[in-house]
Amino acid sequence: MSDTTFNAARRRLLAGTAALAGISVAPGIRLISTAEAAVSGPASAKNRWGLLIDSNKCDAGCTECVTACKTEQGWTGNDRPESDPQWIRKVNLKDNKTGATASLPVMCQHCEHPPCVDVCPTGASMKREDGIVLVDKHICIGCRYCMMACPYKARSFVHEDVHNQKQHMPRGKGTVESCTLCVHRVDAGGTPACVEACTEKAGRDAMVFGDLNDPASEISKKLAKHVTTRLRADLGLEPGVHYSGI
Amino acid sequence: MKRILFTQIQGNSTGYIALLGWLGAFVAAALGAVYFMEHNGHYVTGMNNQIVWGMPHVFAVFLIVAASGALNIASISSVFGRVMYKPLGRLSTLLSLALLAGGLMVLVLDLGRPDRLDVAMMKYNFKSIFAWNIYLYTGFFAVVGVYMWMMMERRMNRYTKIAGTVAFIWRLALTTGTGSIFGFLVARQAYDAAIMAPMFIIMSFSFGLAIFILVLMAVSNGTGRPLGDVLIAKMKNLLGVFVAAVLYFAVVQHLTNLYATEHHGVEAFILSDGGIYTGLFWFGQILIGGLLPLALLYHPTTGKDRMMIALAAAMVVIGGMAQVYVIIIGGQAYPLSIFPGYEVSSSFYDGIVGSYSPSLPEVVLGLGGVATTLLIVAIAIKALPFLPATLADADIDPHYVEPEPEPEPEEADSDDEGEEAAEAA
Numbered sequence: 184m185s186d187t188t189f190n191a192a193r194r195r196l197l198a199g200t201a202a203l204a205g206i207s208v209a210p211g212i213r214l215i216s217t218a219e220a221a222v223s224g225p226a227s228a229k230n231r232w233g234l235l236i237d238s239n240k241c242d243a244g245c246t247e248c249v250t251a252c253k254t255e256q257g258w259t260g261n262d263r264p265e266s267d268p269q270w271i272r273k274v275n276l277k278d279n280k281t282g283a284t285a286s287l288p289v290m291c292q293h294c295e296h297p298p299c300v301d302v303c304p305t306g307a308s309m310k311r312e313d314g315i316v317l318v319d320k321h322i323c324i325g326c327r328y329c330m331m332a333c334p335y336k337a338r339s340f341v342h343e344d345v346h347n348q349k350q351h352m353p354r355g356k357g358t359v360e361s362c363t364l365c366v367h368r369v370d371a372g373g374t375p376a377c378v379e380a381c382t383e384k385a386g387r388d389a390m391v392f393g394d395l396n397d398p399a400s401e402i403s404k405k406l407a408k409h410v411t412t413r414l415r416a417d418l419g420l421e422p423g424v425h426y427s428g429i
Numbered sequence: 430m431k432r433i434l435f436t437q438i439q440g441n442s443t444g445y446i447a448l449l450g451w452l453g454a455f456v457a458a459a460l461g462a463v464y465f466m467e468h469n470g471h472y473v474t475g476m477n478n479q480i481v482w483g484m485p486h487v488f489a490v491f492l493i494v495a496a497s498g499a500l501n502i503a504s505i506s507s508v509f510g511r512v513m514y515k516p517l518g519r520l521s522t523l524l525s526l527a528l529l530a531g532g533l534m535v536l537v538l539d540l541g542r543p544d545r546l547d548v549a550m551m552k553y554n555f556k557s558i559f560a561w562n563i564y565l566y567t568g569f570f571a572v573v574g575v576y577m578w579m580m581m582e583r584r585m586n587r588y589t590k591i592a593g594t595v596a597f598i599w600r601l602a603l604t605t606g607t608g609s610i611f612g613f614l615v616a617r618q619a620y621d622a623a624i625m626a627p628m629f630i631i632m633s634f635s636f637g638l639a640i641f642i643l644v645l646m647a648v649s650n651g652t653g654r655p656l657g658d659v660l661i662a663k664m665k666n667l668l669g670v671f672v673a674a675v676l677y678f679a680v681v682q683h684l685t686n687l688y689a690t691e692h693h694g695v696e697a698f699i700l701s702d703g704g705i706y707t708g709l710f711w712f713g714q715i716l717i718g719g720l721l722p723l724a725l726l727y728h729p730t731t732g733k734d735r736m737m738i739a740l741a742a743a744m745v746v747i748g749g750m751a752q753v754y755v756i757i758i759g760g761q762a763y764p765l766s767i768f769p770g771y772e773v774s775s776s777f778y779d780g781i782v783g784s785y786s787p788s789l790p791e792v793v794l795g796l797g798g799v800a801t802t803l804l805i806v807a808i809a810i811k812a813l814p815f816l817p818a819t820l821a822d823a824d825i826d827p828h829y830v831e832p833e834p835e836p837e838p839e840e841a842d843s844d845d846e847g848e849e850a851a852e853a854a
């Protein structure tokens with residue numbers, strides 16, 4: 184057998200082996216991708232997730248939404264209020280002129296045009312197709328420019344080691360984090376922990392979660408019925424969080 | 430004008446070795462501070478979730494802004510053809526690169542994850558001015574490095590003008606980028622203003638020249654090289670113009686804000702009710718960084734006194750740091766206006782002026798950046814011929830006349846006399 188014939192035979196053998204290997208592995212890969220798609224599926228622009236918060240139903244003394252978020256995402260602090268993270272907070276308002284008061288939770292407003300995403304040098308701050316604004320903890324370099332850029336003070340920098348992390352929410356010292364709209368629940372067809380707590384624990388029903396793109400959703404119906412406001416609407420960022428009663 | 434002879438410094442005196450030792454100690458201390466901050470997390474600093482950028486950013490921005498300004502002296506000779514500044518071109522490019530290196534060191538080492546610098550180099554979001562700045566800063570090293578080479582390599586001297594022009598345009602872009610870090614922030618009352626970019630450019634002219642004058646005087650004194658009065662007088666007059674221009678921009682910035690009612694709150698905070706920030710604005714930025722240096726530089730007596738000129742330059746540096754502090758920290762301390770017209774309170778310090786006191790590690794890191802700059806300059810002037818052997822008026826002033834005869838005020842533009850002769854010692 185000449186060298187050329189030998190090489191050609193060897194090539195055929197190698198190609199055959201590779202094809203065999205491909206045939207035996209491919210179904211496995213296919214299975215894995217099918218399983219993942221079944222659990223989550225890619226975020227789609229068909230949805231635009233948002234919140235409606237009715238401050239008339241919210242009580243200044245109630246912090247169930249905050250507690251639920253802490254428990255769900257595991258961002259309990261270290262008794263250093265200035266540097267401890269806060270993904271959601273209760274803000275109490277008093278009208279300067281009339282003295283009227285209101286209370287409402289403030290978290291990431293999941294803007295349509297988020298300034299945090301604009302300024303992030305690495306693209307760690309990002310907006311999903313369905314409008315949920317997230318931080319990719321793997322490529323966040325901890326520059327905090329997004330915190331400078333957020334008009335809502337919605338973001339926190341992790342100032343020290345983190346413990347007892349949740350499996351669905353990896354966190355890391357030296358990176359920035361904020362409300363994820365409980366993306367792990369939303370992807371599984373659920374509602375954010377704060378909304379659930381407001382209804383089930385506080386019994387106030389002050390928070391409604393849903394798809395702003397779906398005219399049949401409860402949130403869309405309510406938004407179509409009553410005039411609502413969005414924080415710093417003048418900036419034109421089109422937040423996904425709407426407020427009524429202020 | 431005579432031929433310029435460039436030489437290295439001897440660099441074997443006790444003073445020089447001691448200087449290197451001190452600067453090295455500061456750099457080592459800064460690295461120790463970084464380890465302390467990164468190991469424990471940023472809670473050990475004065476920075477928090479209200480004031481997210483602190484003292485490291487004040488040092489870093491100041492040094493980066495000054496870096497592009499330090500290049501002015503070289504630009505004046507290469508781009509604008511002033512031959513008298515030609516002997517200073519090499520030192521100007523060196524100081525410029527060293528300042529940028531010092532500033533970037535501080536900026537990068539304060540990151541939450543400095544170990545991920547490679548990510549910042551590989552993943553870009555081109556809508557981010559920060560991402561643009563990564564290109565502007567690294568490009569500056571390349572452009573100014575080439576410019577320096579054109580100046581130092583005799584065979585390449587003919588390309589000095591073109592390289593200098595590219596570097597001049599690049600430094601304008603760089604400082605525009607630095608100013609725009611703040612100019613592009615829509616969220617905060619103190620920023621979101623187009624004036625930030627040109628204001629940072631004029632700040633760079635002033636801070637960079639002040640540092641250049643101080644370094645030049647120190648190097649001339651330390652190495653016993655003559656430094657002529659005419660050159661000093663030219664530079665101090667130029668510094669005076671830049672200081673006045675910085676004041677002008679500060680006036681325009683605040684007058685514009687004062688006209689718009691929505692900015693009255695933040696203006697009242699900076700100009701009258703802001704405590705430390707108000708103090709730093711009036712006494713640091715305006716008085717020490719502006720009015721006093723102007724008086725010293727232009728007064729008939731102090732304007733001729735080298736010590737007073739050096740003092741004025743030092744004041745410009747101190748006032749410049751105060752200005753950057755007021756912009757960066759003061760701008761963050763003023764609470765975000767999320768609910769205009771309402772009094773707000775929360776567990777997250779809404780509606781409250783942010784509190785910040787610089788911690789020791791932050792200051793040490795910042796000073797480490799300054800030390801890095803000076804260390805680079807000190808080592809480079811020993812390694813390569815950056816310094817002219819003399820800057821005496823008789824040697825570098827094309828219009829120099831012997832003191833006895835009548836001085837001729839006539840201007841002439843002879844460009845070919847500045848032929849250089851680099852000499853490796």
